[in-house]
Amino acid sequence: MDGVRRADGDAGAPQTLRQRKKAQTRQALVNEALQSFTRHGADAVTLDDLCLQVGVSKRTFFRYFTSKEDVAMTPLQDMWREFLRRLESEPQPRDTDTAALSVLHNTLVASIRQCANRDANWTRLVRLALGLDAAHPSFAAHNLRFCDEAVQAALNAVAPILDISVTDDPRPRLLLDLFLVASRSAQRAWILRTDDEASAESLILLVDRAVAALPASLELKAPQS
Numbered sequence: 001m002d003g004v005r006r007a008d009g010d011a012g013a014p015q016t017l018r019q020r021k022k023a024q025t026r027q028a029l030v031n032e033a034l035q036s037f038t039r040h041g042a043d044a045v046t047l048d049d050l051c052l053q054v055g056v057s058k059r060t061f062f063r064y065f066t067s068k069e070d071v072a073m074t075p076l077q078d079m080w081r082e083f084l085r086r087l088e089s090e091p092q093p094r095d096t097d098t099a100a101l102s103v104l105h106n107t108l109v110a111s112i113r114q115c116a117n118r119d120a121n122w123t124r125l126v127r128l129a130l131g132l133d134a135a136h137p138s139f140a141a142h143n144l145r146f147c148d149e150a151v152q153a154a155l156n157a158v159a160p161i162l163d164i165s166v167t168d169d170p171r172p173r174l175l176l177d178l179f180l181v182a183s184r185s186a187q188r189a190w191i192l193r194t195d196d197e198a199s200a201e202s203l204i205l206l207v208d209r210a211v212a213a214l215p216a217s218l219e220l221k222a223p224q225s
Helices: 017-040 047-054 058-064 068-072 074-089 100-118 122-135 137-162 171-190 200-217
Strands: none
Touching: 017 047, 017 058, 017 068, 017 074, 017 122, 047 058, 047 068, 068 074, 068 137, 074 100, 074 122, 074 137, 100 122, 100 137, 100 171, 100 200, 122 137, 122 171, 122 200, 137 171, 171 200
């Protein structure tokens, strides 16, 4: 869970000069990694190359990231970290008429907007990350592993919302897994858009559509022969 939990402190709290410098170094590594991996190929760019371009040591790199896959998937991972932060720290509705799927959906939408508002380049970077995820099995595997860890963390966050046992009842895990599949489906459709069409709001519309289709997808029936 360390990879899911690791963050640069409270995003809403004032940062010290040291924290700002750390955040700038982290972002510079992400920017350079995604551009270099996309332009030259992930296999052709070594960590030494990356660190040289940013002007840091490998020791510094490993203070922030565990691997090339980790640094490249950071824009996506930051979105899910924000999602978890909101699930855990913000009051959630407790009335029985509010579906848990709606809570997850609204939290993801708010997280996408927060990431885009925090960094004007986030949509461009997350599209590069999704491109690497689609093209390289190692990046896709890292992303899926991170998402699986995020689902495990989210289970603890949704437990008080659902007021049921997340260990004895399979429904919360199934709900989160299906929600993750819906979000990835939206992302796959989003990277097919042109750069001019690929805004945070266009991603949110695709998430809306994918989540709305979940209940009906479970009712699909095979045609009778």
